[in-house]
Amino acid sequence: MTAGQGAPVALLGGTFDPVHYGHLRPAIELLEGLGLSELRLVPGHVPPHRPQPRLDAAMRCALLETAAADIPGLVVDRRELMRSGPSYTVDTLAGLRRELGPERPLCFVMGSDAFRGLMQWHRWRELIGQAHLVVTTRGGDNAARPPALDEWLAPRRARHPGELRNAPAGRVWFHPVSRLEISATAIRGLLARGFSVQGLTPDPVWRRLAATGLYGYPQASRATRPGRLHPHHD
Numbered sequence: 028m029t030a031g032q033g034a035p036v037a038l039l040g041g042t043f044d045p046v047h048y049g050h051l052r053p054a055i056e057l058l059e060g061l062g063l064s065e066l067r068l069v070p071g072h073v074p075p076h077r078p079q080p081r082l083d084a085a086m087r088c089a090l091l092e093t094a095a096a097d098i099p100g101l102v103v104d105r106r107e108l109m110r111s112g113p114s115y116t117v118d119t120l121a122g123l124r125r126e127l128g129p130e131r132p133l134c135f136v137m138g139s140d141a142f143r144g145l146m147q148w149h150r151w152r153e154l155i156g157q158a159h160l161v162v163t164t165r166g167g168d169n170a171a172r173p174p175a176l177d178e179w180l181a182p183r184r185a186r187h188p189g190e191l192r193n194a195p196a197g198r199v200w201f202h203p204v205s206r207l208e209i210s211a212t213a214i215r216g217l218l219a220r221g222f223s224v225q226g227l228t229p230d231p232v233w234r235r236l237a238a239t240g241l242y243g244y245p246q247a248s249r250a251t252r253p254g255r256l257h258p259h260h261d
């Protein structure tokens with residue numbers, strides 16, 4: 028393998044239905060902590076492994092662009108929206124690798140829960156030939172990995188983040204990020220019941236959600252909701 032050249036580019040894929048601070052804060056911490064030149068948020072068109080998104084791809088993308096606009100280094104990459112069929116990561120990385128050339132360090136970011144299931148991903152062994160894997164860890168997350176995955180990991184595990192700059196691909200780095208108890212599922216649930224999600228996503232995203240009635244807000248019957256109760260507990 029050739030030596031790495033230039034600051035790493037990273038990719039964070041997801042459904043982003045919708046984007047929230049649980050995506051954005053770890054992205055900022057990765058940009059700063061790993062000295063990335065950019066972090067690309069990659070909305071999936073047809074997620075390979077989960078129920079299909081509530082919002083169409085164009086709207087998820089528009090909200091992501093609204094969220095990324097104020098964060099230096101964060102960009103939205105629409106490449107998965109150009110492909111039909113399931114959005115397999117191995118294809119996404121191969122396309123980006125062709126654009127960046129063979130020497131630029133490229134990192135694919137995934138949560139430690141996703142990493143535990145890596146062996147079920149499409150052509151998973153090929154991922155590490157295209158990119159490094161950056162596995163985000165959050166305090167209290169100690170679940171065991173399959174022994175076969177640990178065996179595969181041992182010779183590839185990076186001991187220092189500097190290793191991500193020294194090669195274009197091939198290493199696995201575990202990076203701690205803040206744990207924010209926010210999920211898109213919870214946001215969709217709040218909006219469907221007519222509650223605000225201000226503070227869970229940037230204000231420009233919230234204003235767009237509120238103005239366009241996405242996910243059912245504010246048509247849901249606020250008159251009948253129990254006003255004294257915290258929205259998470261009713």
Ligand SMILES: Nc1ncnc2c1ncn2[C@@H]1O[C@H](COP(=O)(O)OP(=O)(O)OP(=O)(O)O)[C@@H](O)[C@H]1O
Nearest residue numbers: 040041042043049050053137138207209210211212
């Ligand atoms: N609160 C969070 N803190 C850290 N990482 C997160 C958080 N929420 C999502 N992520 C990570 O962001 C990526 C994209 O997540 P995704 O679009 O599936 O969001 P989500 O909020 O988990 O969605 P949903 O609730 O619909 O499953 C994944 O790698 C996921 O692990």
Ligand SMILES: O=C(O)c1ccc[n+]([C@@H]2O[C@H](COP(=O)([O-])O)[C@@H](O)[C@H]2O)c1
Nearest residue numbers: 040041042071076114115116117148149
């Ligand atoms: O390529 C695969 O087989 C594959 C299987 C599961 C997940 N992924 C990718 O992992 C990223 C996070 O997915 P998720 O579940 O958080 O929406 C997203 O970019 C998905 O395309 C990819």
